[in-house]
Amino acid sequence: MALRNLLLLLVSLPLLFSFTREEQRQYTIHGYAQGTDYTIKYFAADNVVTKAQIDSILGVIDASMSLYKPVSLISRFNASEKGLKLDMHFEKVIRKSFEVNRETRGIFDVTVKPLVQAWGFGVRPAGSFPDSVQIRSLLGCVGMNNLKLQGGMLKKQKPCIQVDLNGIAQGYSVDVVAGFLDQRKLKAYVVEIGGELKIRGPKPDGSAFRIGVEGPADRPDAGPLLKHTIVLNNGAVTTSGNYRKFLQLGNSRISHLIDPKTGYPLQSTMISVTLYAQDAITADGYDNALMAMNVDQALAFVNARKGMEAYLIYHNEKGQVADTMTTGFRQLIADVPAR
Template identity: 35%
Template sequence: MLLLSACSRTEQVETLTGFAQGTTWHVTVWQPGGVDLNTLQKHIDAEFSRLDTVLSNYRADSDIERFNRSETTALVEVGEEIVTLVRTARTISEASQGCYDLTIKPLFDLWGFTGDTLTPPSPDVLAQVRQHIGFSKLSSPSGNLLQKSDPKLRVDLSSIAQGYSVSRIAAVVEAAGIQNYLVEIGGELQTRGHKPDGSPWRIGVERPLPEGRSVEKALTIGRDTPTAVMTSGTYRHYFDEQGQRYSHILDARTGRPVAHNTVSVTVVHDNPTEADAWSTALLCLGSRNGVKVAKQQGIAALFIDTEGGQLQEVPTTAWRALKEQHIEVN
């Protein structure tokens, strides 16, 4: 009886929480025999710290910001992680017809989305800055080098780095021998395995409304293989200026915030890095064009539009077929 009691105490869900990358994170785990939470916490904190020094656009000493400051067309060593992210993003950018583009950082700064005040630029200034935007001006000739053809080019990894961070924290968890977990950073997440009683992880997709928080959809992840759920939306980060609402999602082709009525896109994928980038790319395109691209790429995505003050769901074919992958949508 004592033995059975001890086992039941160790086979329970444990959750670690913290603050990183400008948001909160939660790691929920369980494993037969229990989990060394103190050691796991140390390893997670160390990995977040390492990722920060590589990918953060808010740290002047990070590898990506060192590259951004290097106003040169010479080769710059940035490491394999950044090059891999750039290559992944380039493929998705091409599929989005250039709407999604990591080189929009000068535009993001120009509009004021990095601060507290929106500053809509004049057409002349916008045209001038757009001359220094575009994946065509960025190359990755080797596994750890990047090169600019325009010295003023700057890269913003925020649309893909969080998904990659989810994958890295999940790798830390798995390195500890844990096969059952839910890793979440700022609402972006990956699951693996199931709960101690055999029941699946359940995920809530937030209703895309600025006021309050409620669930639009619930996903029941009935498969044990790694599954990423990523959502991008315009409903939390925006500015209202002179009666007009400006989304923080910028279309690299125009240099302006998107103007369509798609307010969120949720993507279910087996790769959190790609899922993160795809959710942003499809949100940039909007449902009218994004559904076509998602269908071509086989992406399971749920677009949510606003029509006459009401929310309208627009699922892709792959999203409707999630049940075949043992993922229930309610």
């Protein structure tokens, strides 16, 4: 009798596991926030996360760090004479910004807002590009050495200091939403906001998530091309590039990435940087900085840091589009198309 019961148990266990797997459905949430689209995909037995919850989370972050909201905390900080007390979100992002600024020796600098605005990439359109006199004047209002975070208070040494967190806040938003999904006990999901994403896996069937990595097309009149497909179970991937967001000046393209040291748009051989890290705020913070480096510098920078991998597209010495990647990034590439 005991043997018979054991056999029945062994037969029923696979059926039980199969039933559990079949319970896991994919749910998808689409929305618009922070000036871009977002998509959340997760696997669960029931609809445990709603669009209203995601919108509420992103709304709170926007109220803290959106330059497009006149009453946001960041807008009030920029208008202040000496600084303001920060909320939890703003403080976490500014702490990370200080770290990235230090690690990149000032290449990443959130005080570039006056320059970003002057070159026409800010909240208000610019009627013309700045001249050298204006740039020299604005550079006096740039530099994270003019900021000090103390006891949750962000102080500015000059009233003209203004911050722009667009180069890092979206990655932070991805992490916050992912953290909410973790709180809901979800084991498999993708959070994507404006192309910045974080993944937790594998899927219920045991397979990994497949993510397409874009790059510029071979022709100026064509859209971005799928360059590679990577397979991930955990981590974050972000991309910074100058082929999507730019202004045209005659025959020249003006990059939206501004060099805080010169005050001018970046003049770099780099076309795009796709960065893998454990969290999206790290990947998002460093991908812009890598755009300011040459290929050898960028590879050396990434290889010197644990848990960071990169895929770089650039113009080689002949002016041709070329690409390269770290060894760890190459190990993420799949031979199957993205879906």
